[in-house]
Amino acid sequence: MSGAVDLVPACADAVHLPPSERRDDTMSMPSTSYFTAEDVRALPEDGKRYETVHGELLVTPAPGVSHQQVLARLFRVLDAYLTPNGLEQLCWSPADISFANDTLVQPDLFVTELGPLTPAREWSDIRGLHLVIEVLSRTSVTADRVTKRRLYQEQRIPAYWVVDIEQRQVEVWTPDARFPVVERERLVWRHPALETDCEVELDRLFAP
Numbered sequence: 001m002s003g004a005v006d007l008v009p010a011c012a013d014a015v016h017l018p019p020s021e022r023r024d025d026t027m028s029m030p031s032t033s034y035f036t037a038e039d040v041r042a043l044p045e046d047g048k049r050y051e052t053v054h055g056e057l058l059v060t061p062a063p064g065v066s067h068q069q070v071l072a073r074l075f076r077v078l079d080a081y082l083t084p085n086g087l088e089q090l091c092w093s094p095a096d097i098s099f100a101n102d103t104l105v106q107p108d109l110f111v112t113e114l115g116p117l118t119p120a121r122e123w124s125d126i127r128g129l130h131l132v133i134e135v136l137s138r139t140s141v142t143a144d145r146v147t148k149r150r151l152y153q154e155q156r157i158p159a160y161w162v163v164d165i166e167q168r169q170v171e172v173w174t175p176d177a178r179f180p181v182v183e184r185e186r187l188v189w190r191h192p193a194l195e196t197d198c199e200v201e202l203d204r205l206f207a208p
Helices: 037-041 065-085 141-154
Strands: 049-053 056-060 090-092 097-100 103-105 109-113 128-135 159-164 169-173 181-183 186-189 198-201
Touching: 037 049, 037 103, 049 141, 056 141, 065 090, 065 109, 065 128, 065 198, 103 141, 128 141, 141 159, 141 169
Parallel strands: 128 159
Antiparallel strands: 049 056, 049 103, 090 109, 097 103, 109 128, 159 169, 169 181, 186 198
């Protein structure tokens, strides 16, 4: 397939998360304060998304319509790939993914490693992440391309997609990459438990 790149390395084990106790715009807010995950959980539920990365607070206003439309299209493609194979592992924000006491993020869309469904399931029950997706907005460039990208690489997330609606492209990051693979035609991703690929046609993803 022309332009297709297999986004998951050969040994694409999901990164495993430590236990946790608990955008279309994302702004990194200058502050002298150091925000822990518990600090973020204590912030008011005012319609904004609050995250912290190594103590740096990120605040996300309500997403725009195009942001949500693109996420919905990605969800449908990924869900159609995962669910028929018995993998109900696709989640979206609001979420509570905490890698450390000073880090809590809420990816737009992500594929997790989940155990059996139980009524008392908590975010801390998530055992790993296979794929993380963030959709850019005008004020989220630094947060998504730098702050959170570095975090996801540090945590060895096998695949991180940065979706750029304006440029009609997706930047694909892997843990050791110094630069992203920029896809403008098609995304190809494989869940490590499956033998077939998930393909996302970008002309359909970004269609008016």
